[in-house]
Every structure is written in structure tokens, then in C-alpha cells.
Amino acid sequence: MTYDCLIVGAGPAGLSAALHLAWHNRKVLVLDRRSGPLFYTLSKLENVPGMPGQRGVEIMKNLRAQAEAMGAEVKKASIVKASGELGKFMLESATGETFSGTTLLLATGVARFHPTVDGDYTQCLAYAGKCNLFYCPDCEAPETDGKDTLVIATGSSAGAIGTIKHLANHATRLTLLMTSDAPFKEHHKNYLEENKIELIYGEIAAFEGKKGCLDAVLLKEGQRLEHEAYFVSSPKIPRSDLAAQLGISVRESGHAEPKSQRGDTDIPGVWIAGDLRPMTQQVAVAMGTGNIAAVHIDQFLLGH
Ligand SMILES: Cc1cc2nc3c(=O)[nH]c(=O)nc-3n(C[C@H](O)[C@H](O)[C@H](O)COP(=O)(O)OP(=O)(O)OC[C@H]3O[C@@H](n4cnc5c(N)ncnc54)[C@H](O)[C@@H]3O)c2cc1C
Known part of the structure; x- marks a missing residue:
């Protein structure tokens, strides 16, 4: 099966994008190895608009439930290889599973020390x-x-x-x-x-x-x-290995380079969102960049 969009990363960016795409009847699969910060954040987040005092784990649970209720699939997998081109992107997991998609969204976040x-x-x-x-x-x-x-x-x-x-x-x-x-x-x-x-x-x-x-x-x-x-x-190292494999430009800081504020890249059919982009790390920003990427992926698929 070929998905309309494969998303790597089930943080706020990837799940917000999945929600929008699934809402617009796109077949979307989110792949994640569960190493994002909010999976272990039990303290209350005070700056996420509309969600006063929610814990990171609750935000993750709610975002995932909302995206899945809309029809998005979320699967545990550690993706080690990304290849292909518009219409036939391929992701491979550490256990050898493969997934194919017409478009790709990378929302892999940053690693902290x-x-x-x-x-x-x-x-x-x-x-x-x-x-x-x-x-x-x-x-x-x-x-x-x-x-x-x-x-x-x-x-x-x-x-x-x-x-x-x-x-x-x-x-x-x-x-x-x-x-x-x-x-x-x-x-x-x-x-x-x-x-x-x-x-x-x-x-x-x-x-x-x-x-x-x-x-x-x-x-x-x-x-x-x-x-x-x-x-x-601590230094924050963007997880840009998959972006680099696909040929996306990576800055000296390690952030993947978007072509525009929409999060599209110089590789047609590949978008980036969230902390992977060179901007501040915040849940609301991750959600916003995930959402704007998804809006443009959907519009792109309409004309594709
Ligand atoms: C301790 C802590 C507290 C924070 N508190 C706040 C706060 O109070 N308010 C706030 O606004 N922000 C807070 N942040 C920042 C916020 O958590 C991030 O900005 C946000 O999670 C970024 O979302 P994202 O979707 O871009 O990436 P992430 O949430 O990092 O998600 C990326 C996901 O991609 C997955 N992934 C990466 N590579 C692969 C791969 N190859 N295969 C499969 N999966 C992969 C990871 O497992 C991860 O789940 C905090 C961060 C930390 C560390």
C-alpha cells in the first residue's frame, strides 16, 4: 500500500500534521520510535495555548487519539533509511519493515544532552x-x-x-x-x-x-x-540524518533547511516540521509548522 503521506515523528509536529491530512481524507501513516521529550515530561506545560497546565504525556496522548480518531495510523518503528522520489518514497525500519508514500514529512525533532x-x-x-x-x-x-x-x-x-x-x-x-x-x-x-x-x-x-x-x-x-x-x-542536535539521506540541505547547526515558511524543501515531495526546522523549540511552534506543512501537502496532492 502506498500512503498519501508518510510522517516520521509522532511529536506535536508530526501528529498535528497527521490530524490535518487524515481530516482531509488522506491516507497517512506516522512512524515513531518514542524518544521525543514529551513522552517523559510529567511536569505541567504552562505555555501551550488552549491547554493550560497539561502534562507532556497527556498532550501526546490527546494529540495521538485525535489524529487516530480522524483516521491516521500511528505505528512504532525506528526509521533508519529514507530513499526514493516524489510519488514513490520509501522508508525502512531498523527491523527491515518498509513503507511507501507519495509524499514525506520529517518531524524528527532534536536530541538533547x-x-x-x-x-x-x-x-x-x-x-x-x-x-x-x-x-x-x-x-x-x-x-x-x-x-x-x-x-x-x-x-x-x-x-x-x-x-x-x-x-x-x-x-x-x-x-x-x-x-x-x-x-x-x-x-x-x-x-x-x-x-x-x-x-x-x-x-x-x-x-x-x-x-x-x-x-x-x-x-x-x-x-x-x-x-x-x-x-x-545543553547542545541540541537536530535529528537530520533522514533529511540528509534524501539530499535535503542541512545547516551547520544540523537543522534541515526549509525552502519556505511552509516547510517544503529542495527535494520535491518532502516537507519538514517542528524542532527539526531552524527555529525555537516549543510545542505550539511544532504544532503550527506541522499544520502548515500538512495544509500544503494536501494542496500539493490535489494538484498532483
Ligand atoms: C524537558 C523538556 C521540557 C519541555 N517543556 C516544554 C514546555 O513547557 N513548553 C513547550 O512549548 N515546549 C517544551 N519543550 C519543547 C517541546 O517538547 C518541543 O519543542 C516539541 O516536542 C517539538 O516537537 P516535534 O514534534 O518537533 O519533535 P519531538 O517532540 O522531539 O518529536 C520527534 C519524534 O520523532 C521521533 N523520531 C526521531 N527520529 C526518528 C526515527 N529515525 N524513526 C522514528 N522516529 C523518530 C522521536 O521518537 C520523537 O518522538 C520541552 C522540551 C524538553 C526536552
Whole structure:
């Protein structure tokens, strides 16, 4: 069977697109390996219009149910290969299943780097997105309002300063923990000094907390960093491997390049949406870019 549209990624972008396409009687299949951030986000999201205080997992459940009720198919699969051209795109899963579609939408999101303990990131997952360990300045900076906050930087010093600047408008006190020895530019150091932000270099020995809430970060050097809120500053690596396989231009940042605001690309019949596009990471933005891509895929199919 050839689908009108194959979508890789069942995050807010992919599912919003699936809803629109299924509503317009398109045969649409969404393939996902369930590694998106909202699958594990138990804390309430306060900035998604029309959904005050919903948890990430609830948003995912509702979006999926709405798309499926409209007729979209959603299937668990990790896609490792994308090939073909307009009218006959082919996706292959890690287990060797193949799927064919007239058009393709890639909504594969970004990968984030959690703080690690001896290279192991899984210890952090007990707290990530669950209570007071945050990741996304554009979405979650206000969560630090009035709180003594530790920024845990797993990437560059410039990235850490960017996160600090976001939080400076909210947190009462900021401390920066650099988990690597990334050097600081002079003006960034001056910024920290001028704003009385303590800079600590250290390796994490353990996370201490209960029921998803982090109480303290213990350093190998012996320090115990106890704060009210914790914010990870990490590089975000767009999952653009499938886009690259299809020949879509990929920016130095790793984001796939759209040809226009509609999310179409320089490969006819392939669209991109959500965090994979070079724009801020937010649920509402992901939904909007998924929706606009779907509107144009449907219009494209009308004339095809
Ligand atoms: C901890 C945390 C908290 C956040 N809180 C907020 C918030 O409060 N408000 C807000 O607006 N935003 C928040 N965000 C950001 C928001 O979650 C993202 O902007 C949004 O999920 C992006 O949607 P997306 O559909 O583009 O990608 P994603 O949600 O990342 O979904 C992409 C999907 O593609 C799948 N995928 C990728 N590659 C493949 C492949 N090869 N094969 C199969 N499947 C694949 C993944 O499994 C994933 O499920 C938060 C993010 C994090 C990490």
C-alpha cells in the first residue's frame, strides 16, 4: 500500500500534521520510535495555548487519539533509511519493515544532552522534565521565577551564558556549574562577575532527590549543590540524518533547511516540521509548522 503521506515523528509536529491530512481524507501513516521529550515530561506545560497546565504525556496522548480518531495510523518503528522520489518514497525500519508514500514529512525533532555521571545519562532521567529539572529556556524559564537556580552546562560556555541570560529575568539567584572545562570569552566572564553569578567547574558524582524532584547535585570534588530549581544548558542536535539521506540541505547547526515558511524543501515531495526546522523549540511552534506543512501537502496532492 502506498500512503498519501508518510510522517516520521509522532511529536506535536508530526501528529498535528497527521490530524490535518487524515481530516482531509488522506491516507497517512506516522512512524515513531518514542524518544521525543514529551513522552517523559510529567511536569505541567504552562505555555501551550488552549491547554493550560497539561502534562507532556497527556498532550501526546490527546494529540495521538485525535489524529487516530480522524483516521491516521500511528505505528512504532525506528526509521533508519529514507530513499526514493516524489510519488514513490520509501522508508525502512531498523527491523527491515518498509513503507511507501507519495509524499514525506520529517518531524524528527532534536536530541538533547543530559548531564552524566561517569558518562551515564540515565541517572538524570529520574528527574528530567518531572519536577524541578528544566531544559528549554524559551518554554520553561518562567518556572524559575523567584527561585535559587543552578544551571548545569553540558555544552559550550556561550550556550551556558545564553541560558543564564534567559533565566536572569526570573531566578532570584543563579549559579553556573560547568561539567566540562570549556573556556570562557573575556566578556562572558565579565558578565558573570558583574551579575554576581558564581561559576563552579566540577564533575557530577550523583543526583540526590525523590519522586522526580531533585534536592541536590553532588560533585566528585565533594561539593553538594542544593538549589530550588535546576536548568540544563545543553547542545541540541537536530535529528537530520533522514533529511540528509534524501539530499535535503542541512545547516551547520544540523537543522534541515526549509525552502519556505511552509516547510517544503529542495527535494520535491518532502516537507519538514517542528524542532527539526531552524527555529525555537516549543510545542505550539511544532504544532503550527506541522499544520502548515500538512495544509500544503494536501494542496500539493490535489494538484498532483
Ligand atoms: C524537558 C523538556 C521540557 C519541555 N517543556 C516544554 C514546555 O513547557 N513548553 C513547550 O512549548 N515546549 C517544551 N519543550 C519543547 C517541546 O517538547 C518541543 O519543542 C516539541 O516536542 C517539538 O516537537 P516535534 O514534534 O518537533 O519533535 P519531538 O517532540 O522531539 O518529536 C520527534 C519524534 O520523532 C521521533 N523520531 C526521531 N527520529 C526518528 C526515527 N529515525 N524513526 C522514528 N522516529 C523518530 C522521536 O521518537 C520523537 O518522538 C520541552 C522540551 C524538553 C526536552
